[in-house]
Amino acid sequence: MERISWNQYFMAQSHLLALRSTCTRLMVGATIVREKRIIAGGYNGSVSGGVHCIDEGCYVIDGHCVRTIHAEANALLQCAKFGVPTEGAEIYVTHFPCLQCCKQIIQAGIKTLYYAEDYRNHPYAVELFNEAGIETKKVALTDLAVDYHFQEKEAYIRKVLDELKSQTNNTSKYDALKAEAESLFNL
Numbered sequence: 001m002e003r004i005s006w007n008q009y010f011m012a013q014s015h016l017l018a019l020r021s022t023c024t025r026l027m028v029g030a031t032i033v034r035e036k037r038i039i040a041g042g043y044n045g046s047v048s049g050g051v052h053c054i055d056e057g058c059y060v061i062d063g064h065c066v067r068t069i070h071a072e073a074n075a076l077l078q079c080a081k082f083g084v085p086t087e088g089a090e091i092y093v094t095h096f097p098c099l100q101c102c103k104q105i106i107q108a109g110i111k112t113l114y115y116a117e118d119y120r121n122h123p124y125a126v127e128l129f130n131e132a133g134i135e136t137k138k139v140a141l142t143d144l145a146v147d148y149h150f151q152e153k154e155a156y157i158r159k160v161l162d163e164l165k166s167q168t169n170n171t172s173k174y175d176a177l178k179a180e181a182e183s184l185f186n187l
């Protein structure tokens with residue numbers, strides 16, 4: 001049996017967290033790790049108890065949604081809330097951090113940043129990471145796939161089945177295909 005690597009394991013955790021995002025403009029996840037232990041995780045979302053972008057729509061000012069706290073900040077604030085040191089820790093993020101998160105990561109004493117995807121990598125953020133001596137490494141998630149399109153796929157299968165139903169006289173064949181689709185998808 002092949003074991004999943006630490007990098008893949010922690011990055012998979014960040015992708016899983018991203019699925020909890022409440023702002024669909026960009027679904028981001030962040031995992032903070034110390035000595036190969038996960039100490040905190042976050043995703044981009046509203047303040048606790050607040051309304052969600054997915055329910056109310058985004059609150060956009062100057063092209064940015066201002067309602068959400070970014071995944072990296074949420075993970076760092078979780079450490080602040082529960083008194084967990086972040087000095088010397090590593091962070092795994094699904095997307096290269098924005099300038100604000102970059103500064104917060106540096107100030108929290110994070111030593112290594114792993115990111116899965118480039119995202120408008122700001123040259124000043126890159127410069128700040130370099131100056132602070134923070135290692136930035138791109139680690140794509142390859143061992144485990146997270147399917148972000150499962151809802152569209154289910155809708156598509158439903159559409160194909162409806163179309164098939166309207167065109168076929170062979171109901172037993174249709175019923176068999178439908179039963180098979182139902183066992184594979186959440187129809």
Ligand SMILES: [Zn+2]
Nearest residue numbers: 023053058065
């Ligand atoms: Zn939003």
Ligand SMILES: [Zn+2]
Nearest residue numbers: 070097098101
């Ligand atoms: Zn950010």
